[in-house]
Amino acid sequence: MNRKLLVLLLTLGMISAVSFSADAGSKRDGRPDGGTLSYGEYGRPATLDPxxxxxxxxxxxxxxxxxxxxxxxxxxxxxPELAKSWKISDRGRTYTFFLRKNVTWHQKEGAGEAKLFTAGDVVFTHKIMMHPRTITPLKVRYEFIASVTKIDDYTVKFTLKRPILNALAKFSFKIIPSHGPSNRHFLTREDPFAQSPIGTGPYILKNVTADREIILVANDNYFKGRPHIDKFVAKPFADQNIMTQALMFNAIDMIVLVNPRDIPEIQGDKRYVLQPYNALSYSFFGYNMRNPLLRDKRVRKAFTYAVNRKEMLASFFNRQGTIISGPFAPGSWAYNLAVKPFRFNPEKAMALLKEAGFTKGSDGIMAKGGKKLSLTLKVPIEKESEAVKRVVLAFKNYLKNIGVAIKVEFKEWQSWKEDVFLEHDFDIIFASWVFDDSADISSLFHSAEIGSWKNNFGGYSNPKVDSLIVESKLTLDHEKRRTINRKLHALLADEAPYTFLWTLTNYAAYHKKIRHVAIHPYKYFSFADDWFIPSGSQK
Amino acid sequence: MRRTAFIVALLIFVSSPAFAADDPMARAAKLLGKRYYSEAASVLKPKLRTIKPNRRGTAHLTLGMIYLRSAELHRELYRTSASVQLDYLKKLAASRLRSRSRFVDLYYGEALIEVGKYKKAEASLSRFIADERTNEKHRAIANASLGLGYYLGGDEKKAKALWKGLQGKDPEVASSLAAAYSRAGLTDRNPRALAEESLAAQKKKRRRPSLRLLKGIIAVYAKEGLTDKGLSLVSRASLDKYSYREVIRRNKVINFYDLSLLRDLSKLYLQASIASLKKAAADAKLKDTANYYLSEAYALVGNPKQSAEVTASFIAASKMPPQFRDRALARQAANNYQMGRKTEAVGMWDKLSKKQPEDPELLAEIILACGRLRVNCSKVIRKAAVSAEKGEGKRYFPLNIALGRYYYGKKDYSRTITFLEAGRDKGNKNKIESNDPVALVDLAEAYYQSKQFSEALEIYFEMSKHFPEVRQIQEAMQGIYSIEQKSAGDVKIF
Incomplete structure (x- = not known):
């Protein structure tokens, strides 16, 4: 945005004053309320706070x-959501939000009167989010905020360090109540609030059952109008095949992400709708640079050349995906189309290892300076579907062919996350990232993001990458940002901090009785308060 | 469509007497079945002379079908590219940044000429020409385009005066001038000679011709019916290359592409298709089949009279299964509609749509014709929608696709997505082997227009593996997506 345009915005005071037609109570859109929607998830969440x-x-x-x-x-x-309108001033450096006055926090059973949402909660959320002891990936995204000031109970002002692209969208972060967390200064996963959250949204957490099912009930006082469906039940499944069978036998009504192998079966059944939603995601093997053997990019590149991704995708996922060459999903605006994935080439892999100083020992394992290329691959147990098991075992075999010994360890989800993000106790991991539309990879590869519970779990550090990431964050020019991202793509493809694998076909499946379904490609349930089930089909 | 698959199977069968794994006809037919059109043509075309005379008719039929499907696809790609490129270039042109692109004025101007907005094109091109930083070569190229804009806008005198002053010393300038003359239908300067001189000059310099240079030559060859020469050039070109790369700053680089290239590719393929199908029709055994596809090719070229002639011949003589006859009748109705016999045409479509047992592919044929001719066939559409809802299995995919494409023509993108998704093989959702690429192109545009950019980009990502020329759509779409997306910058582990 140039100076003149910013001045114009300042002059106009760009005020949005859209308000919702429905207040608390029914949506009055003619659609029926009632029914329960049970959906299948891939595991249970570690935390329920945003x-x-x-x-x-x-x-x-x-x-x-x-x-x-x-x-x-x-x-x-x-x-507008919790803010009914806003004003942008000071050349894009100040954002003043005027808050809705009729919003109440969820009321827990047996608790007193429901508390009102106010500007104090907004200030509180920002403060707790940015506290050094709060464990959150959000800090890096909100470093551009210099201060937050409560003007009055329903007005709050954010001052930015500098104008940034798409700043308004960043204020979609979720607001938590100042009376929520038991520790008012910083938030950790141990805080009871993380398991028993209070929000303002369309659904209220009722309870978590002994089977780890999460029950949510409709918020009668939701400020956009009561959601139509009475109850949402999230059911965890460790096995994808069982989840599909649960759908086919009506034990659940929806699967958030269909196993690619089951797509033909579901498409052939007229009871269900298969809806694509293009989450920008990809799978990868990520390397820990704290291991000196993995610090050499020739070694990491050798691993990528050694792996036959095409064969894995065909054998384990029925070719229902796309092999990628770098750190962005192919459906993203940032993907560099000129960078092609490395072709499977075990000879080149061997040559790279030799160039890096490795020689094969009598046991067939490559070694350098007495250190063997014998590595631990950690895989979260929630991902222990048949396909994932096959992928990691195939990876192990591919690397064995070039003299690398891999020990695969399946870990329980929470314990895996602690090993990876807290202790950094691993050599290689298998995982997937999912991005929103901004395709922001800064938290994954910037060196400032190395540390406990930060996304640069592998400790990757490269001044060129850091500099490009910073430049892309500072620019207000879309085309410049595109160029920088294309450069980042090419650079990271060559650096291989990950072996970038593929992006898989994303489909949700649901029973036709659920109507008016729109799915947000990243957040999924953003429009779920408008979904409904016809009276005759309600359980 | 399934009937294309039937013909492909037939072609493989027909080519089987001398069947061998490396038999070019069998390989080409298989590649056609997978919709790898360029690969299919490149396997068969160079081997045509080596094929025995008694099988050459089948080879021409195969090649004719390959080119026909390719022409249809490229026409659709051109339509989408026009829409997406214009959106993107318009946004770039509107920038007020100090580092605003200069070349956007040239490419936006040229794109505006493509869609017939000559006044706006004049403003954009004039801005580029007046910019003191523009060098002589690019100024001359812009003037060639500006002249074309004048000419097509009705000001022949102004166009000729402008062109008169242009020197064609630089090969890219000469090629641009040749394309402009050719498009205008003028022979004051022989467009073909100009084009070939420009190519020769580039060869002399031992440089690979740029895509901008090729674009001009291909335009001339397409206009003059020099099909083989055109296709030969195309087969050697890297069609995913940009026309011009503007380096504005170290970290601001913009690639520009030529929209008209897709239009001229479509033209060339259509000419090649007609030529091959005519040769196939000379073989008595293949005459009916060749005529069936020739009627489609003539319709695509916008010649209902010739299409009607070969369709009538097919209907009168065909020994093909009755479904093909019904389909030809539906197509003939479309020809009649275009030739002014509208009531008769609509009556025929109504009659055919009531035939029992119901044939979803026949309904699809009628709906596609209605869509193509912008006819509001409400009765047939209602009936088809009910059939598509009730129908099960892949047999109904073509009907859903036809309905989707019908609504795409009406710019009802929500319904387009609903029907095209219902007709999509979701197990291989972006694979052209499993999904008609024309339907995927329409679906991608419907997603684009609905701001579901990543869905559209994924379709093109797969398509680019066989049709690198879609890069121009991909890059423009990425540009729009980067501007339009409004997200917080979130990323989560899964």
Whole structure:
């Protein structure tokens, strides 16, 4: 945005004053209320609050429980949520939000009167989010905020360090209540609030059953109008095949992500709708640079050349995906189309290892300076589907062919995350990232993001990458940002901090009785308060 | 469509007497079945002379079908590219940044000429020409395009005066001028000679011709019916290359592409298709089949009279299964509609749509014709929608696709997505082996128009593996997506 345009915005005071037609109570849209929607998830969430969460299962649930100041609708337009309007001033450096006055926090059974949402909660959320002891991946995203000031109970002002691209969208972060966390200064996963959150959203957390099912019930006082469906039940499944069978036998009504192998079976059944939603995601093997053997990029590149991704995708996922060459998903605007994936070439892999100083020992394992290329691969147990098991075992075999010994360890989800993000106790991991539309990879590869519970778990550090990431964050020029991202793609493809694997076909499947379904490609349940089940089909 | 698959199977069968794994006809037919059109043509075309005379008719039929499907696809790609490129270039042109692109004025101007907005094109091109940083070569190229804009806008005198002053010393300038003359249909300067001189000059310099240079030559060859020469150039070109790369700053680089290239590719393929199918029709055994596809090719070229002639011949003489006859009748109705016999045409479509047992592919044929001719066939559409809802299995995919494409023509993108998704093989959702690429192109545009950019980009990502020329759509779409997306910058582990 240039200076003149910013001045113009300042002059106009760009005030949005859209308000919702429905207040608390029924939506009055003629659609019926009632029914229960049970959906299948890939595991259970480690946390249910939006600050400490860093995985998709939590994200989907927090989307039902909380709201941001603004939201983004299906047409990519920014719409009011907890803020009913806003004003941008000081050349894009000041954002003043005027808050809705009729919003109440969820009321827990037996608790007193429901508390009102106010500007104090917004200030509190920002403060706790940015506290050094709060464990959250959000800090890096909100470093651009210099200060937050409560003007009055329903007005809050954010001062930015500098104008940034798409700043308004950043205010979609979820607001938590100042009376929520037991520790008012910082938030950790041990805080009871992380398991028993209070929000302003369309659904209220009722309880978590002994089977780890999460029950959410409709918020009668939701400020956009009571959601139509009475109850959401999130059911965890460790096995993808069982989840599909549960759908086919009506034990659940929806699967958030269909196993690619089951797509033909579900498509052939007219009871169900298969809906694509293009989450920008990819799978990878990530390397720990703290291991000196993995610090040499020739070794990491050798691993990538040694792996036959095409064969794995065909054998384990019925070719239902796309092999990628770098750190962005192919559906993203940032993907560098000129960078092609490394071709499977075990000879080249061997040559690279030799060039890096490795020689094969009598046991067939490559070694350098007395240190063997014998590594631990950690895989989260929630991902222990048949396909994932096959992928990691195939990886092990491919690397064995070039003289690398891999020990595969399947770990329980929470314990895996502690090993990877807290203790950094691993050599290689298998995982997937899911991005929103901004395709922001800064938290994954910037050296400032090395540390406990930060996303640069492998400790990757490269001044060139750091500099490009910073430049892309500072620019207000879309085309410049595109160029920088293309450069980052090419650089990281060559550096190989990960072996970038593939992006898989994303389909949700649901029973036809659920109507008016729109799925947000990243947050999934953003529009779920408008979904409904016809009276005759309600359980 | 399934019937294409039937013909492909037939072609493989027909080519089987001398069947061998490396038999070019069998390989080409298989590649056609997978919709790898360029690969299929490149396998068969160079071997045509080596094929025995008694099998040459089948080879021409195969090649004719390959080119026909390719022409249809490229026409659709051109339509989408026009829409996406214009959106993107318009946004770039509107930038007020100090580092605003200069070349956007040239490419936006040229794209505006493509869509017939000559006044706006004039403003954009004039801005580029007036910019003192523009060098002589690019100024001359812009003037060639500006002249074309004048000419097509009705000001022949102004166009000729402008062109008169242009020197064609630089090969890219000469090629641009040749394309402009050719498009205008003028022979004051022989466009073909100009084009070939420009190519020769580039060869002399021992440089690979740029895509901008090729674009001009291909335009001339397509206009003059020099199909083989055109296709030969195309087969050697890297079609994913940009036309011009503007380095504005170290970290601001923009690639520009030529929209008209896709239009001219479509033209060349269509000419090649007609030529091959005519040769196939000379073989008495293949006449009916060749005529069936020739009627489609003539319709695509916008010649209902010739299409009607070969369709009538097919209907009268065909020994093909009755479904093909019904389909030809539906196509003939479309020809009649275009030739002014509208009531008769609509009556025929109504009659055919009531035939029992119901044939979803026949309904699909009628709906596609209605969509192509912008006819509001409400009765047939209602009936088809009910059938598509009730129908089960892949047999109904073509009907869903036809309905989707019908609504795409009406710019009803929500319904387009609903029907095209229902007709999509979701197990291989972006694979052209499993999904008609034309339907995927329409679906991608419907997603693009609905701001579901990543869905559209994924389709093109797969398609680019066999049709690198879609890069121009991919890059423009990425550009729009980067501007339009409004997300917080979130990333989660899964």
């Amino acid at each position: 600050v400490t969460s860093n995985e998709m299962i939590s994200l989907r649930l927090t989307e039902l429980i909380f709201n941001g100041l603004v939201g983004i609708n299906e047409k990519q337009e920014i719409v």
